[in-house]
Amino acid sequence: MTGISASPTDVEGLWVIERAPIKDSRGSFCRVFEPSVFEEWGWDGPVRQVNHSCTAQRGAVRGLHFQLPPHDETKLVTCLAGEVYDVAVDLRRGSPTFLSAFGTHLSADNRKSLLIPRGFAHGFQALTDDVELLYLHDRDYAPTHEGGLLATDPRLGIDWPIPISQMSERDLTHKPIEDDFEGID
Numbered sequence: 786m787t788g789i790s791a792s793p794t795d796v797e798g799l800w801v802i803e804r805a806p807i808k809d810s811r812g813s814f815c816r817v818f819e820p821s822v823f824e825e826w827g828w829d830g831p832v833r834q835v836n837h838s839c840t841a842q843r844g845a846v847r848g849l850h851f852q853l854p855p856h857d858e859t860k861l862v863t864c865l866a867g868e869v870y871d872v873a874v875d876l877r878r879g880s881p882t883f884l885s886a887f888g889t890h891l892s893a894d895n896r897k898s899l900l901i902p903r904g905f906a907h908g909f910q911a912l913t914d915d916v917e918l919l920y921l922h923d924r925d926y927a928p929t930h931e932g933g934l935l936a937t938d939p940r941l942g943i944d945w946p947i948p949i950s951q952m953s954e955r956d957l958t959h960k961p962i963e964d965d966f967e968g969i970d
């Protein structure tokens with residue numbers, strides 16, 4: 786009994802994961818990841834990185850980021866403190882949901898994660914101060930193959946829940962998607 790379950794989203798291959806805690810008088814315990822279980826939802830390789838980010842300010846947006854082939858990656862995004870609005874954008878060439886943005890709330894309290902397959906960009910907005918995210922990746926960090934989308938690109942129409950209070954210099958320089966962009970393979 787892993788206590789991990791997955792719900793499909795409207796976007797093929799993108800899953801909302803939920804973990805059920807085992808509680809006792811000390812607190813709780815729950816499993817976040819188990820390769821043999823996640824295989825069923827498309828995780829097909831080793832974990833190559835585990836990353837932890839802390840975001841101090843409510844309203845800050847990070848992303849949207851992706852890695853280009855051959856470094857395109859599957860990521861599991863989990864919120865360990867606070868709450869975020871987490872977004873994945875489908876960039877897969879030929880996908881029926883190409884350029885759709887799926888958003889969901891992840892928090893320490895709801896114990897949800899987003900499982901994002903290859904070919905997606907990812908970003909989030911901190912809805913509380915002092916947000917902490919934990920990332921599992923199935924590829925190494927490849928800064929030469931990083932791509933980014935502008936979080937406020939009208940073509941994506943992402944409805945960030947609260948006013949954006951902060952973005953990195955890099956994220957502010959991402960360009961809106963060009964009309965002839967057909968996606969990534």
Ligand SMILES: Cc1cn([C@H]2C[C@H](O)[C@@H](COP(=O)(O)OP(=O)(O)O[C@H]3O[C@@H](C)C(=O)[C@@H](O)[C@H]3O)O2)c(=O)[nH]c1=O
Binds near residue numbers: 847848850909
């Ligand atoms: C992403 C990343 C960054 N870094 C370094 C580069 C830089 O000096 C510092 C901060 O990097 P960034 O500004 O890119 O951090 P951040 O904006 O938080 O990047 C993250 O954004 C979200 C939306 C994601 O989906 C993540 O995969 C990742 O791209 O950490 C690594 O060493 N390894 C990594 O895997």
